[in-house]
Amino acid sequence: MAGAKEIRTKIKSIKSTQKITKAMEMVAASKMRKAQERMRAARPYASKIRNVISHLAHAHTEYRSPGLVEREIKRVGFIVISTDRGLCGGLNTNLFKAATLAMQQWRTRGVEIDLCTVGTKAFQFFRRLRGNVVAHVSHLGDAPRFEDVLGPVKVMADAFAEGRIDAIYLVYNEFVNTMSQKPKIEQLVPVTAEVKDAAPAHRWDYIYEPDPKELIELLLRRYGESVVYQALVENVACEMASRMVAMKSASDNAGTLINELQLIYNKARQASITQELAEIVGGAAAV
Amino acid sequence: MAMTLHVDIVSAEKELFSGAAEMVSAPGEMGELGILPRHSQLLTRLKPGQVRVQLQGGEEQLFYVSGGLLEVQPHLVTILTDTAERARDLDEAAAQAAKQRAEQVIANSRGEFEYARAKAELAEAIAQLQTIEKLRKLRKSA
Numbered sequence: 499m500a501g502a503k504e505i506r507t508k509i510k511s512i513k514s515t516q517k518i519t520k521a522m523e524m525v526a527a528s529k530m531r532k533a534q535e536r537m538r539a540a541r542p543y544a545s546k547i548r549n550v551i552s553h554l555a556h557a558h559t560e561y562r563s564p565g566l567v568e569r570e571i572k573r574v575g576f577i578v579i580s581t582d583r584g585l586c587g588g589l590n591t592n593l594f595k596a597a598t599l600a601m602q603q604w605r606t607r608g609v610e611i612d613l614c615t616v617g618t619k620a621f622q623f624f625r626r627l628r629g630n631v632v633a634h635v636s637h638l639g640d641a642p643r644f645e646d647v648l649g650p651v652k653v654m655a656d657a658f659a660e661g662r663i664d665a666i667y668l669v670y671n672e673f674v675n676t677m678s679q680k681p682k683i684e685q686l687v688p689v690t691a692e693v694k695d696a697a698p699a700h701r702w703d704y705i706y707e708p709d710p711k712e713l714i715e716l717l718l719r720r721y722g723e724s725v726v727y728q729a730l731v732e733n734v735a736c737e738m739a740s741r742m743v744a745m746k747s748a749s750d751n752a753g754t755l756i757n758e759l760q761l762i763y764n765k766a767r768q769a770s771i772t773q774e775l776a777e778i779v780g781g782a783a784a785v
Numbered sequence: 786m787a788m789t790l791h792v793d794i795v796s797a798e799k800e801l802f803s804g805a806a807e808m809v810s811a812p813g814e815m816g817e818l819g820i821l822p823r824h825s826q827l828l829t830r831l832k833p834g835q836v837r838v839q840l841q842g843g844e845e846q847l848f849y850v851s852g853g854l855l856e857v858q859p860h861l862v863t864i865l866t867d868t869a870e871r872a873r874d875l876d877e878a879a880a881q882a883a884k885q886r887a888e889q890v891i892a893n894s895r896g897e898f899e900y901a902r903a904k905a906e907l908a909e910a911i912a913q914l915q916t917i918e919k920l921r922k923l924r925k926s927a
Contacts, residue, residue: 542800546793546863550856557826591910598903605900615887627903633883644797649879656880707815707829716830717854720865724797747921 502770505763509756516752522585523745529640530676530738536641537673537731544728547721554717555689557703561710564659565687565718573610575632575654575663576601577686579670579729580620581737582636587744589671589679589736590619596681597669612663614650616730632657640734647726655722658687659715666722670729671736677743679736684729686722788822792838794848794864801848801866808839809862811855820857827857836864 555566578597580590601611614633615621621634633653638646657663665685672682706713792809794802810819812834820827836848853866 536798539799540797542793542803543795543797543865546795547865550854550863550865553826553856553858554828588911588914591907591914594903595907595911598900598907602900602904614883621887623903627906631887633880634887635883636886645879649881649883652880653883702826704826704828707813707827710828713828713830713854717828720854727797751921 502763502766505759505766509759509763512752512756512759516749516756519745519748519752523742523749526738526742526745530735530742533640533731533735533738534673537728537735540724540728540731544724547717547724550717551689551721554704554714559703559710559714561714563711563714563718564661565715566689568688569664571609571664573612573663574604575612575614575657575666577614577616577650577654577666577668577726578620578624579668579726579733580615580617580623581733582618582638583737584619585744586737586741589740590623593669593671593681594620594623596683600667600669600683612654612657614654616647616650616726617733638730640738642727642730642734644723644727647723647730651719651723651726655687655719668726668729670733673732673735673739676739679740684725686725687718689718689721789841790820790822790824790860790862792862792864794836794838794850794866796853796866802838802846804840806838806840806862809864810837811864812836812850813855818855820862823859824857825859827855829855831855831864831866 576597578593580593584590604611611630613624613629613631615624615631616635616638618636621631621636624631633650635646635650654663654666658666666687668684668686670682670684671679674680704710789805789807790809792802792804792806793800808819808821810817812818812832814830814832818827818829831850831853833851834849836850838846838848840846850864850866853864856863856865
C-alpha cells in the first residue's frame, strides 16, 4: 500500500492547520465586533471637531493659521497606518499600492516625501524600499488608545509648523463593510475645501479666551490627532474583518483539500486490496 | 417655549451628551462661563472641572471634564474634552520615541525610495492574491 501512509499524514497535517485557521477566524470575528464598536464610539468626536474646524475656516479670524492656508508644496508628509500582523488577506498590500501610487505622483513633480508609519507592516515595507521614515509606532494592540497617536502626529505637525513639510496626508483602510475595505488617502493639513463646506452669510469672528493663535493651533492639533485616531481604530476593524474573511476561505480550502485527499486515499486503499486479492487468486491458481 | 441650545459633549473615545439645553456652564480657562442661547461665537480652553447642562424643564446634568476645548455658535455648543491628562513634555517624549524608533533601524539605509521595486513587489503580491482568488473560483465551479 504505497503512498497511503503519506496521504494519511498529509490529511492529518491539513486538519490541524484547519483547526488553527478556524480558531483564528472565530477570534477575528469577535475582535471585529469590538473594533467596530470602538470605531463607532470614536466617530462623534471626529465629526464634531470637523464641524468646529469648518466653522473656523469660515470665520474671519484675526490670526490665520498655516494649517488653514494652502501653500506651495515642496515636501509632503505621509502618515501610513497599517497592521502589525499579517494573515489578513490583501489589506496591507492594497494600501501600500495606493500609497506608493500617490507618492510616485508627487515624486514626478519633484516633491520630496517624509513618511510616518504606524504598524509594523508599513514600517517594514517602506524601510525595505528606502522610504524616508521619520517616525514610527507599532504594537498598539487591538484597542489603540488616543495617547498612542500623539507621538507620531506631533513629529509631523511640528515639521508642518516649522515649514519643513507643506502638506500632510493620511493613508489608511476605510471600513465599508465586513467584506470590503478600501484604501483611503486623506489630506490632513492644510484643511481642504471638502471640510470647508457651505459659505457663511456674514463676517464674524470668535471671542477668544485667552489667545487666538494658541487656541487655533491647539484646535488644529486636536483635529489632526482625532482624525488619525479615528483612522487607526478604523484600520483595526478592517484588519479584523479582512483576517476573518481570509481565515474563513483558508478553512474552506483546507476542507476541500481534505475531501480530495480522502478520495485519493480511499482509491489507493481499494486498489491495494484488489491487487492483493488478485495476487492470492493468481497464486492459488498456480498451485 | 423657552429658547434652547444644542449641546454636544464628546471625548475622543465616546459621546457623552448630545441634546437640547437651556443653559450650559463650563470651567473656562479665564473663569467660569455660563452660556445661554444666542451667545456670540466663542472659542476657549477648558480647565478640569464640572460642566453643568440645564435641560429643558429645569433638570440638570453634570459632567466632569479634565480639560479640553469649548466652541460656541449662537445655537450650538460643542465641548471637546480630553480623555487623558495632557502635558507638553509628555507629548514631546512620545514624539521623540517615535522618531527614535524610526531612526534606529533606518540609520544605515537612507536613500532614494525605490518606486520601481515597490511597484514590482506589490504587483507580485497582488497577482498572487488574484491567482488564489481565481483558483478558488475554479474549484467552486468544478
